[in-house]
Amino acid sequence: MKRTIAGIDIGNSTTEVCIATIDQHENIVFKASSDVMTTGTKGTLDNIRGIKEALGKALDAANMHLSEIDKICLNEAAPVIGDTAMETITETIITDSTMIGHDPSTPSGEGLGVGETILITSLKYADADRSYIVIIPKEIDYESAAKLINESDKRITGAIVQNDEAVLVQNRINLFIPIVDEVKYIERIPTAVLAAIEVGGTGKSVQSLSNPYSIANIFKLTHEETKRIIPIAKSLIGNRSAVVVRTPHGEVKEKVLPSGKLSLINEKGNVTKVNIDHGAAKIMDSISHMKELVNIEGDAESNVGNMLKRMRRELYNLSNAAMQNISIKDLLAVDVLVPIDVKGALAGEVSLEKAVAIAAMVKTDKLPMQMLADAIFKELGIESEVAGVEAVMASLGALTTRGSSLPLAILDLGGGSTDAAIVSKDGTVKTVHLAGAGNFITMLINTQLGLNNLSLAEDIKKHPLAKVESLFYIRLETGEVKFFNEPLSPKVFGRVVVCKGNELIPIETKHSLEKIMMTRKAAKKDVFVQNAVRALREIARDHEIKNISNVVLVGGSALDFEIPHMILEELSYYNIVVGKGEVRGCEGPRNAVATGLVLSKVGRA
Ligand code: ADP
Numbered sequence: 355m356k357r358t359i360a361g362i363d364i365g366n367s368t369t370e371v372c373i374a375t376i377d378q379h380e381n382i383v384f385k386a387s388s389d390v391m392t393t394g395t396k397g398t399l400d401n402i403r404g405i406k407e408a409l410g411k412a413l414d415a416a417n418m419h420l421s422e423i424d425k426i427c428l429n430e431a432a433p434v435i436g437d438t439a440m441e442t443i444t445e446t447i448i449t450d451s452t453m454i455g456h457d458p459s460t461p462s463g464e465g466l467g468v469g470e471t472i473l474i475t476s477l478k479y480a481d482a483d484r485s486y487i488v489i490i491p492k493e494i495d496y497e498s499a500a501k502l503i504n505e506s507d508k509r510i511t512g513a514i515v516q517n518d519e520a521v522l523v524q525n526r527i528n529l530f531i532p533i534v535d536e537v538k539y540i541e542r543i544p545t546a547v548l549a550a551i552e553v554g555g556t557g558k559s560v561q562s563l564s565n566p567y568s569i570a571n572i573f574k575l576t577h578e579e580t581k582r583i584i585p586i587a588k589s590l591i592g593n594r595s596a597v598v599v600r601t602p603h604g605e606v607k608e609k610v611l612p613s614g615k616l617s618l619i620n621e622k623g624n625v626t627k628v629n630i631d632h633g634a635a636k637i638m639d640s641i642s643h644m645k646e647l648v649n650i651e652g653d654a655e656s657n658v659g660n661m662l663k664r665m666r667r668e669l670y671n672l673s674n675a676a677m678q679n680i681s682i683k684d685l686l687a688v689d690v691l692v693p694i695d696v697k698g699a700l701a702g703e704v705s706l707e708k709a710v711a712i713a714a715m716v717k718t719d720k721l722p723m724q725m726l727a728d729a730i731f732k733e734l735g736i737e738s739e740v741a742g743v744e745a746v747m748a749s750l751g752a753l754t755t756r757g758s759s760l761p762l763a764i765l766d767l768g769g770g771s772t773d774a775a776i777v778s779k780d781g782t783v784k785t786v787h788l789a790g791a792g793n794f795i796t797m798l799i800n801t802q803l804g805l806n807n808l809s810l811a812e813d814i815k816k817h818p819l820a821k822v823e824s825l826f827y828i829r830l831e832t833g834e835v836k837f838f839n840e841p842l843s844p845k846v847f848g849r850v851v852v853c854k855g856n857e858l859i860p861i862e863t864k865h866s867l868e869k870i871m872m873t874r875k876a877a878k879k880d881v882f883v884q885n886a887v888r889a890l891r892e893i894a895r896d897h898e899i900k901n902i903s904n905v906v907l908v909g910g911s912a913l914d915f916e917i918p919h920m921i922l923e924e925l926s927y928y929n930i931v932v933g934k935g936e937v938r939g940c941e942g943p944r945n946a947v948a949t950g951l952v953l954s955k956v957g958r959a
């Protein structure tokens with residue numbers, strides 16, 4: 355009997371549909387496919403809105419009507435949900451307004467200026483035998499400030515301005531001195547103390563104030579004192595300009611914050627504790643050495659502890675499973691440096707602090723997919739069933755990739771988790787689910803670049819960068835130049851942009867193109883290269899990794915323009931053929947599960 359089947363894969367991020375007809379001879383003809391964003395948490399009734407939308411899209415493409423569908427097959431969705439959190443482990447504190455680093459957008463002048471701080475209005479009373487750095491509070495406008503400097507007979511080596519007026523002052527004075535502006539709390543800068551100002555040369559960042567020995571030389575520091583100013587030098591690396599002030603009692607401290615412990619619990623109830631502030635390598639090492647890990651808990655006062663608790667509660671509310679059947683099965687930790695406001699700073703400075711970012715995965719026995727199937731039947735009047743385990747279906751779909759054969763491993767690079775399966779020659783399937791996937795990369799980009807904008811971070815992840823060098827051309831991150839016939843918007847001029855198709859999206863930060871690119875690549879490597887190896891080690895435990903001859907990459911993150919290459923490079927070392935799936939020769943790495951659901955119905959009328 356001829357029948358029309360719709361396979362529907364509800365993922366954490368995406369709902370995918372595949373429509374096909376199977377005739378009386380069990381020949382299958384694929385009609386259309388589609389994908390939309392999943393509505394609500396996977397496995398809940400909120401998903402129905404997305405399901406209807408995706409079905410509608412596919413039916414339109416196939417020029418068919420809903421009533422022509424005989425059966426809907428849902429995947430037995432992997433009962434895993436991923437989430438991410440971050441734990442900062444260092445904090446820089448400036449006490450007694452001591453030394454500051456500052457990076458305004460438009461400093462002026464060039465070079466290093468060293469002198470005693472003095473209020474510009476007190477200049478006329480100052481001793482003649484010293485050098486001075488003048489402080490210009492906001493009440494003194496640039497005209498008056500320039501006049502006071504020009505009329506003074508004292509040796510002036512630099513200026514600190516509260517308003518955003520460094521260039522305006524510079525243009526009106528007969529000296530060429532480094533000037534730093536936008537110092538918000540200028541009144542907190544002590545007077546009559548030694549200070550140094552530096553503005554980097556064209557295209558350069560500060561050279562002296564980012565070097566501990568230069569700072570030691572300027573301020574005549576002892577060996578012990580030099581050790582203590584390392585956080586300052588470190589926080590000034592890459593800045594275009596900087597100010598460092600020395601007061602008798604001031605101090606900059608790099609404090610290590612207590613960030614709690616993770617408890618790894620095994621089947622026998624044995625607990626291994628690992629300190630979060632020992633860093634990612636230590637955490638991952640402990641996890642990989644843990645046999646039969648059944649749950650992970652975090653200290654109550656830590657961010658990670660709270661996240662793990664929240665995730666378990668969420669899945670509990672969703673699945674009606676008993677709380678003890680919901681556990682944190684895996685965790686992926688990555689060391690990061692995040693820009694964080696310095697406590698006690700004078701101009702809103704930020705310092706790069708060490709942190710550990712963590713993606714975790716909660717797992718329960720089963721998601722209530724049958725309930726969803728019942729609801730679909732009620733709403734659409736179409737017979738609906740839960741038809742197959744996600745990973746098995748994904749393997750069936752992935753096998754439609756030309757050139758693949760059994761034994762086959764798939765890596766499903768999704769949003770919340772990295773799922774892997776291995777299908778042996780006799781058809782048995784072994785699966786693993788690992789924490790950390792596409793959404794974790796977006797979070798790593800967002801926090802490390804201090805963007806505070808997840809959708810921009812998502813765009814940075816998915817598309818290449820360019821620098822807008824003139825109104826008529828841009829330089830792509832590959833070095834290539836691209837010309838335009840029409841002038842570009844002045845809004846993007848001089849900026850680093852994301853090239854999203856024909857759209858250029860400006861990135862509002864001071865980071866260079868190289869820095870953004872490096873952060874993007876490192877995040878992808880930390881998450882997916884690490885997870886690919888972890889997953890294959892896990893599923894190949896009984897065999898050797900090298901017995902897995904082919905790996906097909908599927909899922910949304912396999913669409914990435916560099917992740918498949920990174921994985922290929924890493925796995926080529928193990929002699930494994932790995933590549934992006936070509937599901938049915940036309941879907942790329944998408945639609946594997948939905949396709950598998952339909953295929954699983956062939957021969958089962
Ligand atoms: P799920 O199966 O969990 O619903 P998907 O397979 O749809 O997840 O993968 C979602 C992830 O894929 C998201 O993190 C998203 O950012 C990422 N993604 C989607 N398209 C692209 C792309 N073109 N490049 C890189 N990542 C992408």
Ligand code: MG
Nearest residue numbers: 365766768909
């Ligand atoms: Mg998926």
